[in-house]
Amino acid sequence: MLLTIDVGNTQTVIGVFRGEELVDHWRIGTDSRRTADELALTFQGFLALQGMSFERQITGVVVASVVPALTHTLRDMTERYFHFPPVIVEPGVRTGVPILTDNPKEVGADRIANALAAFHLYGGPAIVVDFGTSTNFDVVSERGEFLGGALAPGVEISIDALAARGAQLRKVEIVRPRSVIGKNTVECLQSGILYGFAGQIDGILERMIKELGGSVKVIATGGLAPLIIAESSLVDVHDPWLTLVGLRLVYEKNSGPASPSSASS
Numbered sequence: 001m002l003l004t005i006d007v008g009n010t011q012t013v014i015g016v017f018r019g020e021e022l023v024d025h026w027r028i029g030t031d032s033r034r035t036a037d038e039l040a041l042t043f044q045g046f047l048a049l050q051g052m053s054f055e056r057q058i059t060g061v062v063v064a065s066v067v068p069a070l071t072h073t074l075r076d077m078t079e080r081y082f083h084f085p086p087v088i089v090e091p092g093v094r095t096g097v098p099i100l101t102d103n104p105k106e107v108g109a110d111r112i113a114n115a116l117a118a119f120h121l122y123g124g125p126a127i128v129v130d131f132g133t134s135t136n137f138d139v140v141s142e143r144g145e146f147l148g149g150a151l152a153p154g155v156e157i158s159i160d161a162l163a164a165r166g167a168q169l170r171k172v173e174i175v176r177p178r179s180v181i182g183k184n185t186v187e188c189l190q191s192g193i194l195y196g197f198a199g200q201i202d203g204i205l206e207r208m209i210k211e212l213g214g215s216v217k218v219i220a221t222g223g224l225a226p227l228i229i230a231e232s233s234l235v236d237v238h239d240p241w242l243t244l245v246g247l248r249l250v251y252e253k254n255s256g257p258a259s260p261s262s263a264s265s
Contacts, residue, residue, distance in 0.1 A: 001057050003043065004247040005074060006110055007065035009133040010156065011223060014043065015244035016052065022241055024050050027223065032069040036077035054081075061086040062251040064109035064243065087254045089113060094253045098145040111138045112146065113246030114221065119144040120249055121239070122217045127208055128242065129201060129235065131222035133157060137204055139212070150204055155197055155224045162189075174227050198231035205234040 002017040008030060015025040026046045034042075044054040061078045063086050065071040071088060078086040087093065089109035097116050099107055114128040119140050127149075128138040133156070137149040153161075155174070163171045172189045180195060182188030209216045220228075220235045221242040229235045239245075 001052070002060045002062065002248060002251055003058050004244045004251075005061070005063045005065075006113070006243045006247065007063065007067050007070050007074070008110065009066060011132070012070075013223075013241075013244065014046065015241060015247075016047070016058075017244075017248050020248070022244060023052075025241060025244065030067060030070070032067050034070070034073065036073050036080060039073060039077050040081045058082060060084075060251055060255055062089070062247045063087070064089040064113050064247055064250075066108050066110060087251050089247070089250055093250065095250050096144070096253055098143075100141075100145050101148050107146065108136075110243050111136060111149070113243045113250060114138045115140045115144075115146040115246070116249050117239075117242045117246035118217075118219050121242075121245065122219060122237065124217075125212050125214070126217040126219060127205060127212075129205070129218065129220045129222075129225070130243070131155065131220065131224035131228065135197075135201070135222075137208065139208060150208075152200060152204070155193065155227065158197075159193060176231075194227070194231060197228050201228060201232050202234050205232075209234070 004015040004017060006013040010030055012028050012030045016023045028042065047054050061082060063074050075086055075088065089112055091105050095112050095116055097112055101107060114130055115138050118126045118128050124140045124142040124144055126140045130136040130138065132154055134154045135152040139147040139149045141147050159171055172186050174193055175190060176194060177187040177190040180191050182191045205218060218235050219237045219239050219242060221239050225238055229238055
């Protein structure tokens with residue numbers, strides 16, 4: 001089975017694939033201070049809860065990371081506990097995604113995985129809206145090329161900044177208020193955050209779709225996507241595990257499919 005690890009600035013998403021099937025998935029807080037041993041223990045615990053063997057069933061590991069310290073740690077963990085090197089989405093690794101930006105090396109590994117999975121599953125042109133620490137717009141051409149995109153402040157860091165800088169404001173649960181016109185501070189904050197981000201998403205998408213011309217598939221992913229996409233008029237699909245699928249595809253391009261038969265060993 002294949003262990004896929006998507007390390008973001010705020011959260012790390014872990015998935016296990018048996019062939020093309022996503023068997024299970026977990027989400028933990030990203031902490032660059034974690035050691036290889038701590039991460040191994042964490043992954044071992046998740047797998048054991050589902051009756052899977054850390055030692056016997058994992059035949060491959062693939063990593064996308066935007067936190068360099070954890071990239072190194074995960075490389076060490078894989079080599080120490082699995083005795084083979086991981087596939088890391090970085091320059092020199094085959095992805096099958098032509099990157100048509102000014103500096104391809106600066107494009108985040110998660111964005112490349114998103115582009116690959118979006119084109120594989122939905123074709124192109126496509127736009128992936130990834131709701132994480134930042135809200136990423138990843139644009140894929142009709143030929144599967146990564147064209148670029150946009151980066152906007154994410155929902156959580158915007159809420160944190162508002163609460164930190166506003167003396168009478170605080171963090172609130174993001175749910176739909178009774179109406180757009182809030183009747184108290186909590187509802188006003190909920191309205192501004194929910195409809196403000198939905199408007200931002202649709203505004204950027206509308207301009208991107210116009211630039212691309214023609215029909216474009218819009219896919220939302222990321223942990224915070226469900227908060228916003230219900231209010232969006234331009235998001236076509238919610239695919240919460242898109243990045244993990246992209247990592248599986250990268251692994252297969254570099255090492256071949258993980259052996260499903262290992263699940264019974």
